[in-house]
Amino acid sequence: MAESVAQQQLARAGATGKRRRRVFKDGKGWLFVGPFLAVFAVTFLAPIGYAIYLSLYRNQAFFGGTVFVGLDNYTQALQDPKFWEAFGRVAVFLVVQVPIMLVLALLAALAIDSARLHAAGFFRIVIFLPYAVPGVVAVLMWGYIYGDNFGLAANLNDLLGTTAIQPLSGTWMLPSIANIVTWEFVGYNMLIFYSALRTVPGELYEAAAIDGAGTFRTILAVKLPALRGAIVIATIFSIIGSFQLFNEPNILRTLAPNVITTYYTPNMYAYNLSFAGQQFNYSATVAIVMGIITAIIAYVVQLRGSRESL
Amino acid sequence: MKSHRWGIRRLVVAGAALTALAVLAACGGGSKTDSAGGGTTTGSADAVDAALKAGGEITYWSWTPSAQAQVTAFMKQYPNVKVNYVNAGTGNDHYTKLQNAIKAGSGAPDVAQIEYQALPQFALPGSLVDLNQYGFSQYESAYTASTWAAVHAGSGLFGLPQDSGPMALFYNKEVFDKYGITVPKTWDEYVAAAKKLHAANPKAYITNDSGDAGFTTSMIWQAGGQPFKTDGKNVTINLQDDGSKKWTGMWNQLVEGGLVSNIPGWTDEWFKALGDGTIATLPTGAWMPGVMESSVKAGAGKWAVAPMPTYDGQPATAENGGSTESVLKQSKNPALAAAFVRWLNHDEGVKPFLASGGFPATTADLKDPAFVDKTSAYFGGQKINQVLTAAAGTVVKGWSYLPYELYANSIYGDTVGKAYQSKSDLNAGLTSWQDALVKYGNEQGFQVNG
DSSP states (O other), X not given: OHHHHHHHHHHHHHHHHHHHHHHHHXXXXXXXXXXXXXXXXXIIIHHHHHHHHHHTEEEOSSSOOEEEOTTHHHHHHHTOHHHHHHXXXXXXXXXXXXXXXXXXXXXXXXXXXXXXXXXXXXXXHHHHHHHHSOHHHHHHHHHHHHOSSSSHHHHHHHHHTOSOOOTTSTXXXXXXXXXXXXXXXXXXXXXXXXXXXXXXXXXXXXXXXXXXXXXXXXXXXXXXXXXXXHHHHHHHHHHHHHHTOOHHHHHHTTTOTTTSOTXXXXXXXXXXXHHTTOOHHHHHHHHHHHHHHHHHHHHHHHHHHHHHHO | OHHHHHHHHHHHHXXXXXXXXXXHHHHSSTTHHHHHTOOOOOHHHXXXXXXXXXOEEEEEEOOOTTHHHHHHHHHHHOTTXXXXXXXXXXXXXXXXXXXXXXXXXXXXXXXXXXXXXXXXXXXXXXXXXXGGGGTGGGGGGGBOHHXXXXXXXXTEEOOEEOBOOBEEEEEEHHHHHHTTOOOOSBHHHHHHHHHHHHHHOTTOBSEEOSOOHHHHHHHHHHTTOOOEEEETTEEEEOTTSHHHHHHHHHHHHHHHTTOEEOOOTTSHHHHHHHHHTSBXXXXXXXXXXHHHHHHOGGGTTTEEEEEOOBSSSSXXXXXXXXXXXXXXXXXXXXXXXXXXHHHHHTSTTHHHHHHTTOOBOBHHHHHOHHHHTOOBTTTTTBOHHHHHHHHHTTBOSOOOOOTTHHHHHHTHHHHTHHHXXXXXXXXXXXXXXXXXXXXXXXXXXXEXXX
């Protein structure tokens, strides 16, 4: 079956190849692609180009002019302990939080898809609901829960007679943020997995049942292979999301100003360099370096993911 | 963070002091009108009056609660002038937009609100108009010495003061009475009170300090420190000078001893803690009563105001917060913009400002018996303005902020914050703050010694 699909695709590619040449001549195709290209260029290529341009200069906020410094900003960024501290933090976040979140999402999707759950639609919407809460509101809400002076954490401490629960302290801040992010995005990832599961043809389940496969066997042999593409996609989204971590720590910063530094995550660092320090050039450099690292890691995951699926 | 809070403070102040409205409105004129006419005829001062007569259109950015009322009143008085009032955001949002417009070379307003601590950051790179050329130096006698100094950078005059925040000690009398604590006159007594209170009730703290650059600089100011000196491009930073060490020597006892609460200011927890006795005192600016009346309702009748504790028992205080209005270089009609600034903070504009509950910088209003002797119901009938206006006269002289104070404040938590977190020596934190500030200043075109 795979072969025949590939052949069909080849044949189709040949046909469009011929057609494309004709289209090029009279330029009609550009009329169709034009609007997209224009928007793409203005909103995507131009900002990236401008950021790259900025990253090659250095400007003094006071008295100074702008000088071309080549790749100096990049060498500075690569040796910047603050940048690497921020990067290290989101890397730890990625390695710990993303697997937890995706496994939870997977379990939820399998449970809802199992057809053994009563009111599956209800659970689906409830698990998804946190994603519909604006991130800013969600973090404020969690801020009340985490508060160890008057919040839920304080009440628990009172109840247990300890002061051990301090979600906003230096030690627990990252897990606290991970908890918020997990709460927010389990439903979103569950929906990706669930929709992938819905596309599994019923014949496969019938075949598995005829072969005597039980529930877990069906999950391992049918459902998980079918989910592989969705898992790769969800992982890539989560990698990008982790590296771009900003909202949650930035809002919690008002509650724990000493724990969350201005360079807590790479994005916060770039933001504060630019808006508090007027170091626009260096800020652009940090953003580009982070973008490149994210792209490389996401690409590696995608390559690996698709190789396995072949 | 600091400026953010300032916005909240302003907003809540707006709602407060309605009782003061009628009284204050009656006293707005008086001695101020003498100089309001600006009779002295230097050539450029005439230009201001001429511009006002000719009329025109200007844009004004501000987040003060009185701004809209002031603009409306101004246009009523001068129908040929159109003022476009824009609230471009509070604190840092406002400054970010302003900075971007300045950098872009267009889009900046003619007149903008700027906090005293942020003034050098805009004045020194030449973004603001020196109002000396319009003869505004003649208004010196109308303002308190400290606010008049705050609107200067180098020899330039870059605005007229709008409000002021001389610091005083706000304390919860109920808590003090309960634990037999007397109002501290010196910082030694304050530290002793902190120990006594926390020992008696482990949940109560003398005050909160989770690391606040604005508070720290004001406290160093009160201790006689002058850590920041600017002369053109040359900046000297010494956060280990005598005054700074005097403050850390005292405040370290509270931080290291775990005697201050770590509740950050301007959060819900903070307002709650002020109301229920968890936080027993606040050494802060004179704008605080309005905030407490509107946001700490549970504290009504419990709180009182005393002069700031000092190191030697002699009265001394510092400013905390406050804003001016400045004319931007980008303005196409700087003379008209200057006329608007003069009206706002020297002439009739002061009335709507006071009506919105502001604490003035104008000496005439600070001396007005109707203002000074007003009793405050919230503060148990105490005539709090007697304490606060007296404080305005005892502000230690010679202070100046860094020319990049906003940036400095933004990285305070990164550096000194660690000392608060680990309850360790603030001097180590101040030193790392200083190092970061020296590095930044040198990168941005200053010659910084530190």
